[in-house]
Amino acid sequence: MRIITFANHKGGVGKTTTVVNTADILSRWGKRILVVDMDPQGNSTLTLGRKDPFEHQYTIGHLLADKELSVADCAHSVNGNLDLIPSNLHAYSQLALLPPNSAKRIFGLREKLEAVRGADNGYDLVLVDCPPQIEGPLITNAVAASDVYILPVDGESLYALQGTNHLIQAIEAIREDTNSDIRLLGVLVTMYNPRTTASRLVMDAVREFFGDALFQTVIRRNTTLNKANLSQQSIFDLDPASFGCQDYQKFATEMLSRVETGQKP
Structure with missing residues (x-):
């Protein structure tokens, strides 16, 4: 079981879209996948959970705050x-009730996921959707628990790299403080439009900054992806022939290759 965090300190960079669609595609390929929605906005929950986030009996807040609850207790089945x-x-309020020195603020997710590692009919991959922030118990739990992280960046924003180094340094600090082995698996450019000067400039800047860490796959801007998000569907459910679905299948293949071979950027 490999645990992959998707993190960016900015919102609107395609992080949740990437988590949801990559998870859906991998599950269709026969992989056992667990998505952990660490973002209280609950956008992954809205798409995959198929009901209002407040209607779920147990959430990530319950899992981290209650030592008696297990992953199996809190997991909602999306498909087989x-x-x-x-x-x-x-x-937020559930974690705020934890004592300031509580280990659950740092190691809660790691402990709960370790309990299912290697279990019969266990998970091949765990994909963690993080909130758009650099610090706090949610991002700390995600980093402490994960083997690798993926950084999605907005392919149309000239400010795509702004603050990115700060985020990487924050993750490195959490890694050292929690004795985690997390490392960068790769950088994914989303919402890329090759016809615009802005996208070409962003791609050049990201390639120069990250080098081999950049995934070869890019997620092109595609109206079908927007429609899928608005209708709370995966891109495969809405239109498997779309550019968006093709791009995410390519990304899923490339991500799996890096994970399975232990490729380092």
Whole structure:
């Protein structure tokens, strides 16, 4: 079981879209996938959970705050190969009730996921959707638990790299403080439009900054992806022939290759 965090300190960079669609595609390929929604906005929960985030009995807040609850207790079945640990805005208040020195603020997710590692009919991959922030118990739990992280960046924003180094340094600090082995698996450019000067400039800047860490796959801007998000569907459900679905299948293949071979950027 490999645990992959998707993180960016900015919102609107395609992080949740990437988590949801990559998880859906991998599950269709026969991989056992768990999505952990660490973002109290609950956007992954909205798409995969198929109901209001507040209607789920247990969420990530319950899992981290209650030592008696297990991953199996909190996991919502999306399909035969895909499970979801939901999230909603109550996660903030649930974690706020923990004592300041509580280990659950740092190691709660790691401990719960370690309990299912290697289990019969266990998960091949865990994909963690993080909130758009650099610090706090949610991002700390995600980093402490994960083997690798992926950084999605907005392919149309000239400010795509702004603050990125700060995020990487923050993750490195959490890694050292928690004795985690997390490392960068790669950088994914999303919402890329090769016809615009802005996208070409962003791609050049990201390639120069990250080098081999950049995934060869890019996620092109595609109206079908927007429609899928608005209708709370995966791109495969809405239009498997679309550019968006093709791009995410290529990304899923490339991501799996890096994970399985232990490729380092």
